[in-house]
Amino acid sequence: MDKKKKNILRNNGLQSLIASLVCILLGLFVGFLALLIINAGGAWDAIVAVTKNFLYYPSVPAQLKYLGSTLVKAAPLLMCSLSVLFAYKVGLFNIGAAGQYVAGAGACLYLALGPKLPWYVCLLGAVAAAAIVGGISGILKAYCNVNEVISCIMLNWIGLYTVNMLLTNVKEPTSPYTVTLANGNEGAIMPTLGLDKLFTNNRYVTIAIPLSVIVAIIIWILLEKTKLGYELKATGMNKHAAKYCGMKEKRNIILTMVIAGGLAGMGAGFFYLSGLEQWMCTQTSVPAMGFNGIAAAFLGGLNPIGAIFSSYFIQHITNGGAYVDKSLYCAQISDFISSMIIYLCGFVFFFKLCMNRFLDKREERKAGQKGGEA
């Protein structure tokens, strides 16, 4: 009996879950404090609004519709977080998910609006472009020993400016935004297969959402159940040992970054090919999606299945920010909360350490008591 209980609390997965929940609660609490400081009266309502998101609407059809809107953005976020966690499992910090996402966005929008290709070609284009960008970081890491964090940061900005230039060719003549897919090329919008009906005719709900979950499961299988996944993780643990065992460690590093890039690029395809938003060609900052992917990856305990829930949660509160009382607060409060949660994710290791110490102590005490009885 005792032994069983110990096993459950010592379970790594459960500990990750508890640590993530602690991060979320602490993050929300800090957000609440910030709201209190700004205006004490409406703080509770505001934090409730952020956590309720679409439940703000009384009628079920409206709730479903806005749940759909959250899901549309959660799917690309999930892809970005998969990209980050996949690389992290192989010992690489893919801060370049943001730049790979940008490359994917550029490729899919250009293919959709320039040569007017159908959606599946655009999606593949996005994956390919982003995989190349990821691959550059991988090659530089493998052959020239360039730290992947630094090369990724450089590529983020190079990608942003390149995509701005590229998409200027397909933008609206009077605004800085690209032509909407509905006007420019309807064939490039991802099919809904009737999913939109489920969400009160929210036409942005496409097959991207189920696809992203499927990809998450594939990534889990790849990492946990295949030889390739095992080799990649081994390379991440110790490059030299992997080489010694006859694994192609350079190929593994490059392959990892290519896959990670492809995932982020697919996320960009999922987002921009839903037709929800257009690219702003005068953008001066890298879209936050890739960085939020880092948040979702760590909040999900670096597990692909965990990432499904954490991505949804982060997008849930980000969208929830739109429902705070605008006369008192601004929508960025949810960015504040989610970045606070990412910061706290840095302490997960410490939380786990505390938990284990607590368990150790309790066991010691019990052992001591037993010893006393005997």
Next chain:
Amino acid sequence: MLLLIQYTLIFASVLLLVALGGCFSEHSGVINIGLEGIMVMGALGGALMMKYIPAGLPAIAIILLVILASALAGLVYSLLLAVAAINFKADQTLVGTAMNLLGTAAATVMVRAINSAENADNVSSSIQYIEQKKAFLVNIGGFEFNWFMLVAAVALAVSYVVLYKTRFGLRLQACGEHPQAADSVGINVYKMRYAGVLISGVLGGLGGIVYITAGVSEWKFENGVAGFGFLALAVMIFGQWKPIRIALAALLFGLFRALSNVYSGFDFLASLQIPGSVYNMLPYIISLIVLTFTSSKSRAPKAEGIPYDKGQR
């Protein structure tokens, strides 16, 4: 031409200050990806000081107060990194990334709260400082000299001396190269790393205020600092973690940044028909290429990014 020099020098000052900050942090063994966020916070501190400073103070008092406010804001904000990375052994890249996101979000929330408290209709995230900004500028025959250029030069000289000629600097570098060895001869690694991160906070904060006063007289905090913190990281690596080389790299990168602002004023550059984005992109491309050829014998501090654990050997 004068305009180009002026912009080059001011952008170079920003990059130099922030890159020196990164240099201190990394020499102590902590990677500071969060410089971008620290810059935003420093800029916020300085901008708020300029907003609330009573009019009519002598220019020197304004300059000192603003510098103090931004340095302090940067210092306090960098504590977030110091505590997480040094005491709690958190992943430094993760914490830095979080700080970048948090900096922009927190600054926007704060400025909006302040703006809307003053005037319920004002939901912008901008702070204006047209009058106060004049304190920093001295016109020398068409060339707008900015006192911050001097501050940057002083920071360079001081950093060089501190890093190479003082006991503190050499100990700091030891903690970034081999903390266990440093500890074994009685250096408190934790203290040294705190010092490194906090100095980077001060310099990063200063860089932030210089950046937002460089060309404009109001700043929209929603935009953060548009990647300058990352550019400064590039400058630091390009300068191989050495102050003098960092200064040269800052000048080079500053020149490119300035070109993107004023290239249309030069006939031969305008006739090339290169879009502004290319000039914006050039510093990043160059540093990537340089990294490709220099990284195999990189001069990066050896222990950077690895949390120091006393029990480890």
